[in-house]
Every structure is written in structure tokens, then in C-alpha cells.
Amino acid sequence: MTDQPPLRIGVIGAGSMGENHARVYSELRTVDLVGVADRNREVARRVAAEYGTDAVEFETLLDRCDAVTVAVPTHAHADVVSRCLEADLDVLVEKPIAGTVEEGRALAELARERDRVLQVGHIERFNPAVGMLEELVDDLEIIGVEAERLGPPINRDAPGNVVFDLMIHDVDVVGAVLDREPTSISAIGAADGRYATATMEYDDVVATLTASRVTQKKVRKLTVTARECLVEVDYLEQSVLIYRDSYPEYLTDDGQNRYRHESVVERPRIGTGEPLRHELESFVEAVRTGSEPEVTAEDGVRALETVQAIDSRLDRRRQREVNAR
Template sequence: MNTEPTRTSPRPVQVGVVGVGAMGENHARVYSELRSVDLVGVTDHDVDVARQVAAEYGTECLDIDSLLDRCDAVTVAVPTHAHYETVSRCLEAGVHVLVEKPIAETIEQGRTMAKLAQNAGVVLQVGHIERFNPAVQTVGDLIDDLDVISIEAERLGPPIDRSAPGNVVFDLMVHDVDIVASLLEDDPESISAMGTEDSRYATATMGYGDVVATVTASRVTQKKVRKLTVTARECLVEVDYLEQSVLIHRDSYPEYLIDDGQRRYRHESVVERPRVDNGEPLRHELESFVETVRSGSEPVVTAEDGIAALETVQRIDALVSGEEPPRRREREREVEI
């Protein structure tokens, strides 16, 4: 479909959601609130769930072929094992796609999807939502001026559904793997990792030249933590994803004082709180996706970014599992399909 706006009255982008589980329903909710789009329908293998979501957000429950016929763009929020088939179907229909992370089950599938999008002339964006967290974006603006030594990320806490299976490396750690790569604009040269046999806790250390990054993901920690710490020669930057806050610690001065004849220790530092324009990361993500569809520009999180994150977490998971990790490969732009 043509999504070129007119100068006087931009036509709303026609969007849909494929897969309306917990994440997909949130996409439907946000799309229904955006003035620049029309949510024309949702689809899901569970028709009853799709009908409920459609009724909740004032749209229609459609089969996937009917949805693709009406849409300029869709979110694909089906289980990862169905990403390749579903996304390929959308791209071949000439529809722009935002696919939830990870991009696919395998690197080969991801590269084929990227080539399909290129051939069809449509956008393929990967849903690494933390890129759109205002606190992370604030750090991204700062980091070019810092001499970074290390980055540490923690993504801890029990799942909402305590019976939920899944692997923390692919489900949780992938977020911070992508954030570190985006901040350093590179892929890791070396990786070491350890974790539990049940895949509910893992920690990895990655080398990026002179920078060391450590990422930890856990579903056994009984406190929800989402934090990022950047250690630089000039300062220490602390990011709280949940609070959407950034603290910059500078000029730390330890000293001893004499108080009533007693020797006391004091440690002071200058703490800066840069302004963070708070907002819902998902809303920022979908607004960016829609604008990319309109303009034909490159998405903030490209298919290559999603493939690189998948390759890194595959290497981490192999180390945690005690398997031989796949060798690191240079990012490739072309595949035969």
C-alpha cells in the first residue's frame, strides 16, 4: 500500500497486530491511541482472544490474509518459533513489519528475512524496546564524550507468570546485549559466560576492545531490578530502566575530619541528574516505526541489529549450556534466497 502523506492531510498509516498475547495486546493498545495510525485489525491463532482484543480497542478480528490486504504495516508478536514463517508472509505481501525480539530462531532465518524486506522495499524493524527507554537514550547522548572502561547491566526478578518456561539469555539478556552493542557501536570480540542448568540465571562477560561489559539476567532473584552502569574515566553513570532515571557521579573526594577529638571519614561526590523526558518506551518505539514507514528511512533497530544480538546470545547460551559456541562472524549484508 502507498503510505506517502499529502502536504495538507497525511493519510493515517493502516496498521495491524499479528499475535495478541500479552505483548501483542499492548501493541494494539498503543496503536489505538496514536493519532497517526488506524488500527484496522488484529489476528491470532486463538480467535476468541483476538475477538476480545479487537473489541477492547475498537477494531476487527481478521484472518491473516484479510489483515495483510488492509495493512501498510504490522507488528508480529507471535512466539519466536513462528517468526520466520509469519514475518516472511508479511514481507512477501509488501507489508512493513515490526517483529518482536529475538528476530528469529536462527541467524540464517534472520538474514533471509532481511533480504526479503530489502527485495520488497519495506521496513523490517526488530522490537528491542529498551532502545526507546528515555533513560537509555539520554546515556546514548552522553557516551560519545566519555572514555568508557566498563558497562554492567542487571535484568533480574521473577516473571509475572511464575510457571513460565523460557531461557533468560534469549528472553531477558538479549535486551542488554543489544543495548551494550548499540552504545559501543560494535559486536563483542570475546565472551565468557556461566549460569544455572535450568536456564533461569546467567551472567556473561564480553570484551569490546578496551571495554569490558558484564550482563546478568535472572528469574530467581526475588526483586525486580533493571539497571545499567557505565564506568568511565570521567564519571560513573547509573541508569534505572524502571524509574527512567540517570545519575552521573563525578569528582569523588574522600577525606578525614576531626570532630570533637574523634577522627571521622567522609566521602563526597558531585551527583548530576540530567533531564530525562520520561514516557512509555513502547509508545516511543511504535511512533518511531510508523515514522520510518512514512519516510522510508532506516529503522532505529535494523534487522542487522537484531541478527547481531541473536548471534551474541546464541554464543552466550552455548557457553552456559556447556556446548561449543558458534564462531563469531562478521555482519553480512547479502544472502541468497
């Protein structure tokens, strides 16, 4: 492995996410960042100069690379990713995998036909706290899951669908943790689509997910209720707390009876690090070995199917509200 030449990787799409991919690739010793392409040539030149590579045209980049990150707007995923796969490149595409489930399935099939790696950029899978949760769940009888992904946008006028942009992260994590698809879905929204809550049943497990762009505090948490314990995951802190053996206790203080609950709280030691770096290292390893990526195209399609179902229920509810006016 150590005597292999660096993997030649390019970045297509030099927006904020693409720039971060370029940054991390430039830091990896096993990668040669061979170029950045973007429809905005000035943006491509700026990012390329920052990370010591070239700003090149799309077709030129395809000829230089072994693999690429695709970080273009979602509506362009199907076209750009398919052209990369047809050029026999391995691809990491930012989430969601495509604009529609049909497009996502077509990309997954094309990757299989071309025998190429197609990894989907569901970055929370590479959060060390989620890794610890995945180690724990095999020993748990899970009853319910709650997720909160809240906060104001960096640009308060930023467009985008809160379900596809934010909730999809937790949809993917919950699907991976439970290793199944939901059997029923309901959803409700507010604040002109900037706040949404979805409730899903996974056989005997209930999951409630909330995403918001109007909450004046940034929150990224997931809580798993199991018969054995309660597990709290903080994505931002990259921490996990396990609450066990909660029991009531009555105390007497100056003749007054007080009631409290005591719990045994475990704080497992987990690794740290930037999830994006872990994600790109995993992609490089999959390309090097030809192995299945950590987040497959099929995983990406499953997450997209779920968020499309959630959004369709919100659309129906919004339409009913409009008709009732």
C-alpha cells in the same frame, strides 16, 4: 504530513505483547488499527473488541494493511514475517528477530530485496534514559559496563530462556552504546538456567550482564564506568545519575577520625513516556518516510548472534556438569 491519511496497521499475535501494541496503535492519531489476527480466535476477538477493531484471519489482515506488528512466538517469526514482507508490508517484529541467526539474516535480506521497513522490537532503545545515555557516551572513554535485569517471573512457572528473553535487551543496548560487536564471550549459569551472567570484551571495554528469574526484587539497571565519570541508568525509573570528581575526606568528630568519599552527582533532565509508545511512533515515522528504522534488522541479527553465543557457552558448561556427575 498532517494531511496524510492514517496508516493502516494490523497486529499479528494477540498475546500480552501484541495486546499492548494494539492498545498503543489505537491511541495514535496517525494510525488506523485495522485488525488483530491470532491462531486463538477467542483471544483475537477479545483484544479486537477492547481496542475498537476487528478480529480477522491472517490472510485477510495482510490485504487490509500498510504495515503490521508481528508478536507471535519466536519460532514462528521467520514464516510470518517473510509472508508479510512478500505481501509488501512494512513490519515491526518483536525481539528476537527470529529463532536462529540464519533466519534473521534471511529476513533482513528479504526486507532489502522488497525495499520494506523491518524494525525489531528492542524496546529499551526507546527508554528515555537510554536516549540520554547515548547522548553522553560520545564524550566518554568507557572502561566497563554492567547490566542487571533481575526479578521473579509474573508466572513463576513461565517457560523461556533467560538469555534470549531477558539478557537480550541489555545485549542490544550495550551493542548500540559501544557500536561494536564483542571480541570474546564467557558465561556461567545457575538455578536450572533461570540465572545467568555473561562477560564480554569489546576490544578495551569489559561488559558484564546478569539476567535472573529467581531474584526477589525487580531490578533493571545499567552502569557505565568511564575515566571521566560513572553513569547509572535505571530503566524502571527512567533516570540517569552521573557521578564525578569522587574524592576522599577525613573528618574529625569528638576526637574521632572518620573517613568518607564525596562525589559530585548530576541528575540530567530527561524526557519521560512509555517506551512502547515511543517505539511504535518511531516505526510509523520510518514507514511514512521510508527511512531506516531506529532498530534495524541488522541490529536484531547482531543481538541474536551475541545471545546465541552466550547460550552456547552455557550449554557447554551444563553438559560438562552433567558428564562430571
